[in-house]
Amino acid sequence: MNTVTVNLPSQRHLLLRMRFQLLGGLAFAIVVPALIRMSFDQQVIFSSNMQVTIVAAFLAHTTGYLLYRRIGNFPGVAAAGYILPTFALSYGIVFLTIFFFRFDYSRFQAAASLIQSTLWYFGLSLATRRLDAYRLAIIPGGDVDRLESIPGVNWHRIYSPDMVIEYASGVVADLRADLSDEWERYIADRALSGTPVYHVKQISESLTGRVEIEHLSENTLGSLNPNQAYLKIKQAIDWVSALFILVAFSPLLLAVGIAIQLDSNGPALFKQKRMGYRGNAYEVYKFRTMKLSAAIGDEKEAAITKAGDARITRFGQFLRKSRIDELPQALNILRGEMSWIGPRPEALVLSTWYEAELPFYRYRHIVRPGITGWAQVNQGHVAAVDDVLEKLHYDFYYIKNFSPWLDMLIVFRTVRTMLTGFGAR
Known part of the structure; x- marks a missing residue:
C-alpha cells in the first residue's frame, strides 16, 4: 500500500511543554524573589522564616499549576481567565494553613511569589495563544460531518486509507458506523502507532460540554453513575x-x-x-x-x-x-x-x-x-x-x-x- 503522508509541524513547541512551564514558573515565582531578597541580605536564605516560605510557595505554585491545567481541559474554558483565581486559591489555602499552625513565614516572599506566578502564566498564555492548535483527523463515514462546525480545532479530513496525518492530536471516527475493512485496519494501525482514536460522540462531548442521549444503550446507567x-x-x-x-x-x-x-x-x-x-x-x-x-x-x-x-x-x-x-x-x-x-x-x-x-x-x-x-x-x-x-x-x-x-x-x-x-x- 502506498501511503500519502500529510506533514504538519513535527515538534511540540517548547512553550507548550508541561516541564518547561512548571520549572520555568517555579524559577520565576520562587527563585527570583529569593534572589532579590538575598541581594539585600545574603544570610536570609539560611533563616527558618525564608525556608518555610520557599517550601510553602513551592507547594502552592505546583498545586495552582496542576489545578490550572486541569480546569483548562474542560470545554469552553479560556484558561487565561482562571489563572489568578486558581493561584490565589492555592496560595491562600497553603499560607492560611501555615498561619493556622503558627509557622513564621515571609509575607513579602509569599506575596511576590503569588504575583510572579500569575505574571508567568499570563505571559505564557499570551505567547502560546497562536501556537500548535489542536488538530484532529476525521475518518469519513457515519455521523462525523457535524464535527467541523465545532470551533477551536483544526479539522483534517482523511479521504482514503492511504492517507496519514502526521503529528495530529488524534483520529476521530464514528465507531458505530459500518466502516470498510480498509478503514478498520487504518484505525488499528493508527492506534498501534500511538495516535489516540476517539469515537465521534466522545470527542463531541469533550469539546462542547454536552452529553446528547438518544438511546439508553449509548450511555448506560452504569457508565453514568457519579463517583x-x-x-x-x-x-x-x-x-x-x-x-x-x-x-x-x-x-x-x-x-x-x-x-x-x-x-x-x-x-x-x-x-x-x-x-x-x-x-x-x-x-x-x-x-x-x-x-x-x-x-x-x-x-x-x-x-x-x-x-x-x-x-x-x-x-x-x-x-x-x-x-x-x-x-x-x-x-x-x-x-x-x-x-x-x-x-x-x-x-x-x-x-x-x-x-x-x-x-x-x-x-x-x-x-x-x-x-x-x-x-x-x-x-x-x-x-x-x-x-x-x-x-x-x-x-x-x-x-x-x-x-x-x-x-x-x-x-x-x-x-x-x-x-x-x-x-x-
Whole structure:
C-alpha cells in the first residue's frame, strides 16, 4: 500500500511543554524573589522564616499549576481567565494553613511569589495563544460531518486509507458506523502507532460540554453513575460551608429579609415544592422576589419566570441578578436536600411536564440539585421544552464528569455570573 503522508509541524513547541512551564514558573515565582531578597541580605536564605516560605510557595505554585491545567481541559474554558483565581486559591489555602499552625513565614516572599506566578502564566498564555492548535483527523463515514462546525480545532479530513496525518492530536471516527475493512485496519494501525482514536460522540462531548442521549444503550446507567466517594466528600463540604454561610452572614440575611418586607407586602421567604435528589419532592427556601398577588394563569404558567416578568419587585430584580435570593437554600443544604453545585431543581409541576416530554429527564436526579450548576453557567435560565432539552445535555455532562475540578470551574464561573447578572430572570 502506498501511503500519502500529510506533514504538519513535527515538534511540540517548547512553550507548550508541561516541564518547561512548571520549572520555568517555579524559577520565576520562587527563585527570583529569593534572589532579590538575598541581594539585600545574603544570610536570609539560611533563616527558618525564608525556608518555610520557599517550601510553602513551592507547594502552592505546583498545586495552582496542576489545578490550572486541569480546569483548562474542560470545554469552553479560556484558561487565561482562571489563572489568578486558581493561584490565589492555592496560595491562600497553603499560607492560611501555615498561619493556622503558627509557622513564621515571609509575607513579602509569599506575596511576590503569588504575583510572579500569575505574571508567568499570563505571559505564557499570551505567547502560546497562536501556537500548535489542536488538530484532529476525521475518518469519513457515519455521523462525523457535524464535527467541523465545532470551533477551536483544526479539522483534517482523511479521504482514503492511504492517507496519514502526521503529528495530529488524534483520529476521530464514528465507531458505530459500518466502516470498510480498509478503514478498520487504518484505525488499528493508527492506534498501534500511538495516535489516540476517539469515537465521534466522545470527542463531541469533550469539546462542547454536552452529553446528547438518544438511546439508553449509548450511555448506560452504569457508565453514568457519579463517583460515590466524591458524593460523600462533597456532601460534607456542602454541609460545613452552608452552616458557615448561615452563621457568618446572618446579619446580611436579616437585613435582606427586612428590606423585602419594606419593599412589598408578604413574608421574606418564598417556599415552593421542587423535585430533588433521587426523585423525592422537597420544599425549597428562597428570598421572595415577586408580589404575592401577582400569580397568573394555571399552575404551570405561574411557575415559569419570563424575561421582564411584571411580577418581580424592584428589590427582587437586584436579588435575582446578584443571586442573593438563593442564599436561604443553605437551609436545604443543611437538611441534605441540596448541594451548592448540581442540576438546577425545577418546580414540581414543571418537572412533571418535562419528564413527560423528554427521555431520561428523571436521571438528572441521581445527584443532589444545586444552587448553581454546569447548565446555569453555560445557558442561564430557561423554561421552554426545547431549551430544557439542551439544559439536560449539560446536566448529563456534569453527571458524567462529576469531579472536584468541574465543581471548581463552576464556582469560578458562578462568581463571574453574579458580577454580570448572566441568565437572571
